Structure formats: C-alpha cells, structure tokens
Amino acid sequence: MSHTGTNANAAQASQNTSPLPSLDYAAVRASLLAGEEIALIDVRGEDPFAQSHPLWAANFPLSRLELDAWSRIPRRDTKIVIYGEDASGDLSARAAAVLHSLGYTKLHQLTGGLAGWIAAGGEVFRDVNVPSKSFGELVEETRHTPSLSAQEVKQLIDDRANVVVLDARRFDEYQTMSIPGATSVPGAELVLRVRALAPDPTTQVIVNCAGRTRSIIGTQSLVNAGIPNPVAALRNGTIGWKLAGQQLAHGADSRAPGIDAETRQSAQADARRVADRAGVWRIARNALSTLVQPDRTLYRFDVRTPEEYAAGHLPGFANAPGGQLVQETDHVAPVRGARIVLADDDGVRADMSASWLAQMGWEVYVLDPASTDGFTETGHPDLNAPPPPAVNTITASELGEWLHQAGADDVQVLDVTPSANYVKGHIPGAWFAVRAELAQALQSRPRPRRYVFTCGTSLLARFAAADAARLTDVPIYVLDGGTRTWAAAGNALEAGETGLASARTDRYRRPYEGTDAPAQAMQAYLDWEFGLVAQLGRDGTHGFRVV
Numbered sequence: 001m002s003h004t005g006t007n008a009n010a011a012q013a014s015q016n017t018s019p020l021p022s023l024d025y026a027a028v029r030a031s032l033l034a035g036e037e038i039a040l041i042d043v044r045g046e047d048p049f050a051q052s053h054p055l056w057a058a059n060f061p062l063s064r065l066e067l068d069a070w071s072r073i074p075r076r077d078t079k080i081v082i083y084g085e086d087a088s089g090d091l092s093a094r095a096a097a098v099l100h101s102l103g104y105t106k107l108h109q110l111t112g113g114l115a116g117w118i119a120a121g122g123e124v125f126r127d128v129n130v131p132s133k134s135f136g137e138l139v140e141e142t143r144h145t146p147s148l149s150a151q152e153v154k155q156l157i158d159d160r161a162n163v164v165v166l167d168a169r170r171f172d173e174y175q176t177m178s179i180p181g182a183t184s185v186p187g188a189e190l191v192l193r194v195r196a197l198a199p200d201p202t203t204q205v206i207v208n209c210a211g212r213t214r215s216i217i218g219t220q221s222l223v224n225a226g227i228p229n230p231v232a233a234l235r236n237g238t239i240g241w242k243l244a245g246q247q248l249a250h251g252a253d254s255r256a257p258g259i260d261a262e263t264r265q266s267a268q269a270d271a272r273r274v275a276d277r278a279g280v281w282r283i284a285r286n287a288l289s290t291l292v293q294p295d296r297t298l299y300r301f302d303v304r305t306p307e308e309y310a311a312g313h314l315p316g317f318a319n320a321p322g323g324q325l326v327q328e329t330d331h332v333a334p335v336r337g338a339r340i341v342l343a344d345d346d347g348v349r350a351d352m353s354a355s356w357l358a359q360m361g362w363e364v365y366v367l368d369p370a371s372t373d374g375f376t377e378t379g380h381p382d383l384n385a386p387p388p389p390a391v392n393t394i395t396a397s398e399l400g401e402w403l404h405q406a407g408a409d410d411v412q413v414l415d416v417t418p419s420a421n422y423v424k425g426h427i428p429g430a431w432f433a434v435r436a437e438l439a440q441a442l443q444s445r446p447r448p449r450r451y452v453f454t455c456g457t458s459l460l461a462r463f464a465a466a467d468a469a470r471l472t473d474v475p476i477y478v479l480d481g482g483t484r485t486w487a488a489a490g491n492a493l494e495a496g497e498t499g500l501a502s503a504r505t506d507r508y509r510r511p512y513e514g515t516d517a518p519a520q521a522m523q524a525y526l527d528w529e530f531g532l533v534a535q536l537g538r539d540g541t542h543g544f545r546v547v
Helices: 008-015 025-034 046-051 062-072 090-101 113-119 130-143 150-158 171-176 187-197 213-224 237-243 261-278 285-291 306-311 322-327 349-359 396-405 419-424 435-444 459-469 482-488 519-530 532-539
Strands: 039-042 057-059 080-083 107-110 163-167 204-208 231-234 281-283 298-302 339-343 363-367 411-415 450-454 476-479
Touching: 046 057, 062 090, 062 435, 062 459, 080 090, 080 113, 090 107, 107 113, 130 213, 130 349, 130 519, 130 532, 150 163, 150 204, 150 237, 163 187, 187 204, 187 213, 187 261, 187 322, 187 349, 204 213, 204 237, 213 231, 213 261, 213 322, 213 349, 231 237, 237 519, 261 349, 281 285, 285 339, 285 363, 322 349, 339 349, 349 363, 396 411, 396 450, 396 482, 435 459, 450 459, 450 482, 459 476, 476 482, 519 532
Parallel strands: 039 057, 039 080, 080 107, 163 204, 204 231, 281 363, 298 339, 339 363, 411 450, 450 476
Antiparallel strands: none
C-alpha cells in the first residue's frame, strides 16, 4: 500500500470562489457571427447534452475536464463560455474552478445557462456532432446528392449486378454491423482508393454509413472529385437497411487494397481540384510557424489512419482520420473560429477533408507538398493532462484480500469508468458513479469503513478519490492500475447494471449504434435529421457554404 500527499490542483480549484462574469445569448451569438474565437462548452453529461444544446456547443463533462481541456482547448486565453442546465450555476462554477486551476484566464458563464439560452430565443438541437450532421443535410439538399433505397441496393446485390458497397465509417463500426459484401473504406480514404475497388467505370458505387451524414459526404466527395462511376449513397444507411427488414452482416473484415502510382496521381489531381474550389489554403512545412500566433488557436491534425499515424508522423500533430474529423469536428476542434492545418503523405486525404472543413466555415490549411519528411514521432502521444492527484493506493491482491475478509459495510468499491465500460465488466460488488455526482452517490449508499475507487486505468479514479476526500472522512484508496489490473491478475468480473449509484447520464445511446436499437428510435432519428436544415435556418450562426 502506498501513500502520497494532497491534491494541489483540487485545492487550488476549491479556493477559486470569485464569481464568473456572464455572457448572454446575444453576446455569444455576436461572437459566432463575427467569426471570433469562442468555446461554448456544456459541462453536463453526454446524455443531457444530447437532449438539448446550442448548435456550436461542445460537450465537456465536468467529470473529465482535467483530462480533456488542454488538448481540446490548447490556448489558455481562449474566450470560454460555460453552461449547465439553468441559472443555478453550480456546474458552471465548479467547472470554472477546475479550468482556472488549469490556467485558463477568460472564463464566463452563459447567462441563465441552457434555460437562459432558450428563453432568449436561442435554437437548440438534439443528438451529438450536430454541426457536421446538419451540414451533411445541407449538402444533400443543395447538391442533390444521389441515393438509392435499401431495397434498391439489396436488389442490385441479389442480382449480382456490377456494384461495390463501400462503408465510410470507422473499421470497428463496420465490423459491428455492415451491408453484406461491403468493404471498409473510411470517409477520407474514398477518393484515394475507389479506383482500385471499382476500376470499371460502369461499376455502380454505393457508399454507406449507419445513418445519413457519412453516406452523403462520402458520396458527394466522389461526385466532387469527378469519379467516372455512377455513385449513390445508401439512403439512411444501416438504419434504413434494418427498417426495411433486411439482414446485416457482423464481423466483416474486408479492407481496400493498396494502390499503384498511377491511381495515386489521379486521386491527387482530383482532390487538389476539389480543395482549390472550396478555398482551402496551402502552406509549406517550413512556413508552418507563421500560423503559430499567441492570439489564435491552431489545431494540427494528421488525417491518415491510426496505423499509419503510429508508424510515423510530424511532431505536434494529433491523429484525426479525415472522415471522422469531418463527422466529429465539434469534438476535436471545439474552439469555433480557430485555424486548422491538415497533413497526410499522399496529398489526397488532407485535401478532401479540408475541402469539407472550408465549406463548414473553418480557416483550414493543408501542408503542401505532402511527404513523409519529418515524420519522426511514432506511436500515439501521451494524454495532455495535468499530473493526477496524489492518493492512497492499493494493489489488486490487497483489494482481493479486503473483499474476501470484509463484512457487508466494510469496503465499498466505486467505479467511475464510463458506464458503457462498467456494464461490460466490473469488479463484483462495485457500484458505478459519475464523478461529477459523487456527493449524491456517496449519500445513496450505506457508509462503509473504507472506499476504494477504480476505473479502467485508475487515472480518472485518482481525480474522483481526491474529490471524495473533500466530501467524507471515510478513508479513501485507489486501485492502482484500475480494473484492467484486477482482470489481468485473473480476478473475475461481472457484467450488467448490477449497481448504479448514479444514473447513466455520462453516455448518450445513439439510435444508430449497435444492433438492438428499437425501430421507433431509429425512425425518430431519421425524422430528426430530415429537419436539420430548417433548424440551421432558424439558428443562423452556421456559416456553411456548399460549393
């Protein structure tokens, strides 16, 4: 068992009690319309965020602020506007204290919280990654992106027609469920690899995702690039396929083949033409430092696959595969008005990704020419976060002995991992708790003689344990190495919602993920997507332009 000192960050945060200056709906809207840098952050859990939020809000759950802030909001004097549910300001004040301890200097609360935004006439949106999804709907409406129904695509497959189906999602999503016979080609890879998969220009190319956005953007990417093949989106993706009563495949592993030099050159010419038309900026690698300015946020992304990135990349560039970057821009680049620079090694994936970001209103650059020169870093960088609090720790074997010897009220294990991970497997008898709701969680359970906190790796558990130390005088420990260490030692795990000290508000269950979403929820999701263009018009801050 080890013991270390107090949590300096938490102590500093708790001492920062000065009131936050407020910005109201009109001021935030004015900043967005002016193109100023601003981060509007929702510090509730993902589920309440997904139920209702402004278009350009980014979800920063209070439970994870220390782990997410520095990488997602890299400039410490960014204008940050924080909000929770209403005017009580409790979540906002707590989040501001943490952000202050992390060095952020321009912190504001949204007047009246989300309720104040709505009362002032602000438009609110459901679901997650809304800027990208609403942009996709606008693209389809503006460009009349071709699509085919699930029944039409299945008939082509059944007839053994000259057709290929390309799945534009992440590979893990594709493996969970896919159209039978489809090949995994994540979005930014489509223009680069489609000629190798459909060399015959008469081959019908179908692009799909789970719902609509990546199907639309992927299909329109091929259209914009001038691919000679007939191209169409699978209308409504795997959701539409399931609603049509058709069977999906599971565990598929078909990937696109490699490409030759001639194919690469054709794709490069196509992608460059698209990027130029969209207004993408270009910058030489030796001039990149000119974009590093003290009053501007600069996001640097390598848009290749995770495997390629790990094999070698430019220092200072984070991995954001292009298709997902376009799909999840609000998550990876939550500072609206920031600059973005993209890199790859082929001149295709960065250009195509940048073409969409430019149309979404971002000031976006591509490193030109593309090459592997300077790709000196390997692997994936460590989490950019402050050192975890110093806490008392115990080993898996010590915890096992405690649980074996314990009476009913002796040891309480609290697991602050994401609830989806808790449900998959947790220490027997452990209770799930949302870190931001620890006070309520501790009150909901009988008082034990000792608390033991855990999560997947023990990182978040250390922050939660420091929080709990300010709420109770019960001795608190952290399982060193977390639940992974417990399982690696051969100890049993149990699955399911066997103990919830907090509701599972940390995770929004997407109607398009997994294989068991109710048909009613899937149809409601599609109906919501169809209404996004009208919501964009009412909101008026999007800044999108479709070329």
